[in-house]
């Protein structure tokens with residue numbers, strides 16, 4: 118059995134648009150969104166324990182996030198879920214996390230860490246779960262986790278788990294972190310959230326200038342509750358009037374697409390020091406794709 122898997126990337130995502138089209142009886146919201154993977158994210162390292170394996174073999178997290186107990190951490194919960202669902206004699210594992218993505222940033226950091234954990238441990242523990250099985254497990258951890266296991270940019274519906282492959286044009290993105298953590302449930306439960314965007318088709322999206330398509334229905338709520346988000350949006354829109362500045366997910370981060378790396382660098386350099394900002398290239402597939410079993414039918418932009 119291979120004992121280590123190092124430098125496993127957990128990429129960030131952007132929601133190019135995000136429409137809330139309804140609400141399920143259980144309170145979860147029905148969405149339509151376009152997920153774009155970025156060449157920027159967290160890094161995880163996995164190493165199996167030498168001690169004898171067992172149903173309660175330890176899962177040890179190093180570099181854990183301050184203030185988040187292990188049992189609430191999505192990495193730990195992903196490993197435990199996989200162990201409980203499949204494991205009798207699996208060895209324990211050490212997982213080291215290099216965190217770059219902000220919590221409550223709308224970049225899918227926690228969900229991506231969880232997905233990378235499921236992919237890496239499915240490989241190291243030699244479980245042989247299909248991608249669909251991993252996605253079903255992932256959905257128990259969070260609505261965005263199945264997307265990261267899907268492995269491609271995606272047009273998503275349902276609560277974010279019904280996914281179709283999207284081929285997006287090559288692009289660079291600038292991302293600005295407004296320095297505030299936005300709790301997703303607060304935004305979804307706000308009274309003034311509009312929940313009746315008209316459903317669109319994937320063709321409506323694909324045939325448009327996709328960086329400017331639609332809107333993020335969660336943005337007005339987050340900008341009202343967190344003035345830092347509104348300020349970051351205003352700064353970015355002012356810098357880059359041709360393209361839209363938009364919030365990703367339920368916030369707090371805001372982004373825009375730019376033509377090339379030079380433009381991206383220039384914008385990042387102009388960002389006031391009170392904010393953290395960075396740029397990244399859009400990816401076409403998940404950086405861990407070689408470890409993902411291929412069993413989801415691939416239909417592009419259809």
Ligand code: C5P
Nearest residue numbers: 144145146147259260261276301302305
């Ligand atoms: O699934 P996840 O843990 O990311 O969601 C966090 C919270 O955001 C949920 O508990 C729910 O309140 C809200 N949410 C929602 N509809 C979605 C996704 C999340 O209402 N599609």
